[in-house]
Amino acid sequence: MDKQTDYGTPASRNTEQQVTLDIDGHSITVAKGTSIMHAAMQAGISIPKLCATDSLEPFGSCRLCLVEIDGRRGYPASCTTPVDEGLKVHTQTPKLADIRRGVMELYISDHPLDCLTCSANGDCELQDMAGAVGLREVRYGYEGSNHLSAEKDNSNPYFQFDASKCIVCSRCVRACEETQGTFALTIQGRGFDSKVAAGNFDNFLDSECVSCGACVAACPTATLMEKTVIESGQPEHSVITTCAYCGVGCSFRAEMKGEQVVRMVPDKNGGANHGHSCVKGRFAWGYATHRDRITKPMIRKSIHDAWQEVSWEEAISYAASELQRIQSKHGRNAIGAITSSRCTNEETYLVQKLVRAAFGNNNVDTCARVCHSPTGYGLKQTLGESAGTQTFDSVMQSDVIMVIGANPTDGHPVFGSQMKRRLRQGAKLIIADPRAIDLVSGPHVQADYHLKLKPGTNVALITAMAHVVVTEGLVDEAFVKARCEWDSFQYWSEFVAQPENSPEAMEAAIGVPASDLRAAARLFATGGNAAIYYGLGVTEHSQGSTMVMGIANLAMATGNIGREGVGVNPLRGQNNVQGSCDMGSFPHEFPAIATFPTMPPAPCWKMPGADRWITSQACASPICWTLRLMVASRRCIAKVKTLPSPTPTPSM
Amino acid sequence: MQDLFLNETAMYAHVFLPGCSFLEKSGTFTNAERRISPVRRVMTPKNGYEDWQITAMLSEALGYPMPYQHASEIMDEIARLTPTFHGVSYQKLEELGSIQWPCNEAHPEGTPIMHIDEFVRGKGRFMITEYVPTSEKVNAKYPLILTTGRILSQYNVGAQTRRTDNVAWHPEDKVEIHPQDAEDRGIKDGDWVGITSRAGNTVLRANITERVQPGVIYTTFHHPESGANVITTDNSDWATNCPEFKVTAVEVSRVSQLSEWQRQYQEFSQDQIALAQQQDESHIE
Incomplete structure (x- = not known):
């Protein structure tokens, strides 16, 4: 599965001035203010790192990303050192290899050696870094004081906190502050006693944590891990899609195993969310496979009858014949449709077309009526x-x-x-x-x-x-x-x-x-x-x-x-409130929010590819807005038939 | 009725067409910043069809064929018809990731900020905004105002989020009451509270909090049995008929049982679920 590149530090906000430097013999030109780590990654040079990730400001604590710079003393951290004109940077030297191996030895001396059975196996930066620095032995042994028996916190329904695997890189704490802005997490204690804590609370669920999952995404180990990954293992492919909850419209990578969603990971390239998400989008997608889901069409004569499961052909043909029967008995305007702002643009467009072209009236409305x-x-x-x-x-x-x-x-x-x-x-x-x-x-x-x-x-x-x-x-x-x-x-x-x-x-x-x-x-x-x-x-x-x-x-x-x-x-409530308004699903509006007064006189709208004109005369005034449709339907339930997806009854 | 679940509206339906979730279909959503983003199918529809295909089938049965092969063809038609969408296609969405409309000849890659050089209507128009108080007024019988809102973990009427572990954070809707109003009425935190308006009444548990000001109470509407909108009025926006859900004059008092409406709702929804299960059993036999 393709992983999104992690540049280690955010891109520079300076887009005007450029700087040219040399990293490992490659001449690289980047925006001023870029970190050496980010610049190297832009050139495909990966510098070992643990506490750095490009969704967070550089922190400079893990001591793994050190580099050597000609003419400068010591070993500066590449995440916190900005590029400068003419710098000559070395990311791989015998001395750096020695330092990095020493740092990794210390980390691993207080880390469980259960890589093969660990939920992060295949997606663990600590494991990757051990490989990258060529760690072959841990001279300190495992006998001394350690955190290996620290307890797991399983209070959050969606993710586990396993303190025994924590390397105290602070990425979770910083994600909670910088990305989410909730400040629910903190590092308690000093030195060896440092540990990640959910504030002064006993566990994550009782804390101020809003379960956005930014900490889980930021964690380089299995310390903070989605329970679905613990259950299913690593995903094998991903598809970019869009969240179906609110009007922010976050972009997600649906990480899959075959047809099973393993986890939803917000897309760093998402124009609305830039890699962030909330508890609903990231975690609350299990309804799609909930046992309450009905997957077979059903019909019944009266709402007091038991439902009868039927084939799609029978359901559609029954619905069509009933719609026609009602129209022939009560007139063309006796039926209509309400669409949900949860539907896609394409669905909403088709339903208003169905109403205008097949029902022959303008009795279409959307639940945007009752919000925006x-x-x-x-x-x-x-x-x-x-x-x-x-x-x-x-x-x-x-x-x-x-x-x-x-x-x-x-x-x-x-x-x-x-x-x-x-x-x-x-x-x-x-x-x-x-x-x-x-x-x-x-x-x-x-x-x-x-x-x-x-x-x-x-x-x-x-x-x-x-x-x-x-x-x-x-x-x-x-x-x-x-x-x-x-x-x-x-x-x-x-x-x-x-x-x-x-x-x-x-x-x-x-x-x-x-x-x-x-x-x-x-x-x-x-x-x-x-x-x-x-x-x-x-x-x-x-x-x-x-x-x-x-x-x-x-x-x-x-x-x-x-x-x-x-x-x-x-701030539009549902994922597609704007779209449903754009798609002409109001009785008085056509796609592009063109209202009747601005349209040519009736018959006014020709469907492309359609062989007939649609008359708008019947509903030139908005007589069938959701509330009125619903009131009509309460009086004569059978008259309103088509209702894709919204749940207007409790909304009203 | 077309939905994933036998929701509260479906309980009044005669035909139930099972829909599919966003994971099972292709299409686009347009967010609050006019950003059109692709929805990509990641699994086979559990009901057999993507939602748009069901609409097309019904249309065909009514004598108006809709011979689309893929959702992208519907977008192509939308783009042809709609000036602000002329430049939108699935191919462009693939290239750009997402597009903010208007996207057309003048703005081939979309329009992040609108009205930069001139307003869409040419000159901006100031409108007179005379304050006309709502007819929903407090009086001695209904001295408080109820207003409503949402909470992070639940989504609208909760048809989806109530079927996830998000209920861990919000298992029920509560009514927020200022300590002063609660004390005046002998209401304690966690008590059952009857809320009565001119339109109806319902019962929720009290959450005594200074988040609300004296004279105002507040609740969320994520659980259908809460019936927040059973007590809201029939008032609506003068121009668009959008309901006035945010202002309802009410009185609250301690009670010991659910409201009549809630008991009827429970009974009705239990009956309806049983009617759906009956057919399940007959199917299994």
Whole structure:
């Protein structure tokens, strides 16, 4: 199985200046700031290492990656030494071989010699390094004090912590801090007594660990190991795919044995996740083979009858004949379909095509109706496109982050970790939420303002903030003049400037002191790149669409749109909420979010390859949105037949 | 109904078409940053067909053939039809890994940041946002506001995550109540609490916490028997009909048993599971 190359240290952030050096006789040109270890690996020269991995900042503790540099004293660690123009580096010399073998002897003298039966056999960096340095004997013996009888912690359902195999390289602790931002792990004790611990807790499950698995991925030995690997052994091939849970859309390598998934490993090249994941994506995929799974079609006449297992032919033909019967009895509009935002784009597209081409109506809706439909409407009205404006990576350029009605560390955990990374670098944080989400106060993260508004007062809050921006002269007028409809701005600024929209007038309704509203608005408008992230706490309100427009107004008025670090960012709940909205699975929208008024008059849409036109007249108004379809279906269950995948009943 | 499991909606269905998981099919998902990423089949569908094939079969039975051989052909059709997707193909996804739309002649490798030189609609438009308080108001009978949210280990109604070891972290939904509100009502941590709104009532265990402010209670909705949305109202967004799940006036009190709705739900779901198992047994015979 192909393994992803580990460059040992992260790539340099400097992309402009280049440096040329010599490593083992090879002339290498790399970005300034690159470590010697990373530069060597780019040239295919692998320097022995244990505490270094390219998802973490260099640490320089294992003393294995030492090199010699002409004209410099000693043996610098290649992970912590940056390249320099004209350096002449040697990675393999007799002296280095001697030092490395000595270091490995020490590690192995306190490590179980059960390689053949170890779960990491075939995927163990300690084993690889013993081979690389040519370790042949351990002169210290195994009789002295050691950690070989340390107990295993099996409390986490998905991975084991076997302290007897730990080399205390700190990769797990650093992954918990740098990658995940939870700070649940620590090194307890000093010297020989050093050990990895889940904070002050007895075990991983009871600790602050969120089971993201970053530590498991970072561990170079079998100390932190997926239980599925312990059970099944090493995978033999991998396929890159995309997680089916939340709207972050993490890229994963499904590591397989034949048709069995052994583990899911986040892909370092994943554009949304860069090698990170959460407990759901990395570990919670076992439902696919759960015993509750139904794999044979079933039919029944009444919901009080037992199900009858039938062939696919019979199920499809029964469904089709019932749909036709209902249509002939109750009319063409008596049937419809709801798709899930968990479905693929292709499935969602096909279902709306089925409805429009085979059902002959527009009675199609998606569960995005009950989550982010106000985003689609509000952003279309203001910006012209029903989608978030940024990449996730854009947050790394933000100076002020405003989170409204969203809980990224729970709902969009991998992006939540990225946001926390930026906050640890010093970005300011404004949270508007009735509840103290984890971001309000956590390890090395503290919200500058937590606007604890009363539920249902979002629009009052955003309008009051806009009042401060307009009346205190904080509008980015150059941006507004160049980029926005001046008339609409003037009309809007007069509206928000009205005294009844001031923080002082609104504070009682909102439940947040006017001084906090003013301070937060000033920070947002003047703190540099300001970005807004929001979730269902914005949309699932009677004024959901109004609030989305209020957010877009604030971003435009302060010039915070159209570049890195800013923007309006809906945190979409499901993996394909954006896609299902793009695929035309709304009654009033076709693919590409083209609405009826902008389409040619009916018959308005010709399916490519289809031999007939689809008329849209029947549903030119959105009469069959999910709620109404569901209400109709409760009254007359048989009328709504096709429902791929969502579970709307408990969602509603 | 098409799904992996006999979920809560399927219990009302007359035809159940078994679906397949993301591991068993090909396609694409588009994430919150407009990133189209490939979903690749890593195992044979346990139900025999990829989900899109089932839709195509139904369409054909209704007299409208959909003769696609592979999900990539559906994407080719989407790309032809949809200006923002003109440049998208499985081949390009293979080359680039993922693509952020718009991806077309103007942006052949996609568009990470939108509205850079001008807004998609040309000029940005400011909209008036007059605050209209929701009609869902607190009063003496319903003095608290319930709002809802998610937790890390579970996903939405939990059809999938409840069938994994993630239940170790969140085996049930609880209602968060501020210590002051709890004390006023004689509620202690872990008590069964009845939550009553104008729309209905349900019962959950109390989690007394200062995470919520006085006057506000909070719960998650990952377990169907919790019925969080049994007590939410019929209010919805004026423009799109998106339900107002986040604001419900309620009262809470200590109770000793589940609500009527929960008992009915338990009975109904047990009956429905039995109806599915009956056929299983007859099949085995």
